[in-house]
Amino acid sequence: MVEKLVGTKAMRLALITILLLVLAGCAPKVRLFPDGTDPLEEQVLQGEGSEKVLLVNVRGLISDAPDQGLLGRRPSLLQEVVSRLRLAEKDAEVRAVILKINSPGGGVTASDVLHHEIERFRRESGKPVVALLMDVAASGGYYVALPADRIVAHPTSVTGSVGAVFFQPRVTGLMEMAGVRVEVAKSGRNKDMGSPFRESTKEEQDIAQTLINEMGTRFQTLVRQARDLTPEQMDTVATARVFTGTQALDLGLVDRVGYLESAFALARELAELPEDAKLVAYRDQRYANDTAYNASARLVRPALLDAGLLGTALGSGLPRECGVYYLWLPGNE
Structure with missing residues (x-):
């Protein structure tokens, strides 16, 4: 009985000590799940030669925001890809890069920044880049493939969706049912444009369409420059529809x-x-x-069921933030 009491007191003392260390910030860090803070290490996947081709996964929603999930926090997809390109640029034995893309796209700016970084890597390193399209490489997923020297699609890949979209979540009907109103004081009539708490005015709709047209035109221009398409091919691409890998090859969107x-x-x-x-x-x-x-270099997120899209309101299928996206999101019109 005495030994049992002593053991219980020792356990309590140990728990109190650990608690005090945590509160003091002195406790050693224990991570049950990887969070992207460990340094990157090279792992050989196949081959025995001295020269190397680097494989980089571009998987999930393209964003510069870190992933915060139940199993921990991970750097953004943008950070993960660019960090690997930086290491490849410094390694003289890495002679080429394969981008394995499985993404429905994402934010306009994040997609454009990643496009810029891939383009910069090719220009400054002189190392060729091959884009390999997996299940889905649509909209922003295809946007980031454009700087590659060659694009390879699987027969079953879904790609294309060359265009931009502006999402504006609406909760006005729900608020009316709940008897809730939002009063807004603003300095200009368009200051709260995109507000989910009211319907858009005709002027706001025209502004949004002009903005989307500009972003979509930029995307189309990059496609035209990178792929050297005919006017007839561009007319089909400009509808912003998706294509299979074989259809994309016939249209000139991919090389193989x-x-x-x-x-x-x-x-x-x-x-x-x-x-x-x-x-x-x-x-x-x-x-x-x-x-x-x-694809476990980062937390695995299926291309059509992305963690960023799971944070949507009541399963609406729309991104949780109002904004402009290079994103293919089936089921929304």
């Missing part, structure tokens, strides 16, 4: 329909590398029997 080995062979060809060149990835954690199909 194939699989990972096709993209790897193309990267080796562009960089003039031997067949035994390594395919490598930068991971922040180690995986046994790792392969190029491992």
Whole structure:
């Protein structure tokens, strides 16, 4: 009985000590899940040569906002991709990069910044880039593929959706049912444009359409410059519809329909590398029997069920923030 009491007191003392250390900020950090703070390490996926091709996953909603989920916090997709390009730029043995894209797009600015960073990497490093389109590489997902030297799509890829969209969530009907009103004092008649608490005016609708037209035109211009399409092809692309990999090839949006080995062979060809060149990835954690199909360099988020889209109001299917997106989101008109 005495031993039991002593053991209980020791346990309580240990718990109190740990609590005091935590409050004092002195406790060692214990992480049950990776949060992106560990340094990136190279992992060989295949090959035995000295020269390397880097595989970079571009997966999920394109954003510069960190992911905050139930299992911890991760850097944004923009940060994850750019950090890997920076390391590849410094490594003389990395001779080419494959971007494995599985994304329905995302924010206009985040997509444009990533496009700029990929373009800058190619220009300053002189290393070729091959984009490999997976399940979905639509809208912003295709936007970030445009700077690549070559684009390879799977036969079952969904791509295209070349255009912009402006989401404005509305809760006016719900507020009326609940008997709730919002009063706004503003310095100009368009100051609260996009407010979810009222219907848009005709002037606001025209302003939003002008803004969307400008963003959409920018996207189309980049496609025209990168892909050298005919006017007839551009007319089809400008409808902002999606295409299969084979349809995209016929339209000139991609260079080849194939699989990972096709993209790897193309990267080796562009960089003039031997067949035994390594395919490598930068991971922040180690995986046994790792392969190029491992997308776990960041928290896995299916392309059509993105964590950023799960934060929507009552399953409306719309992004939780009002704004302009290069985003393909099926089911919304």
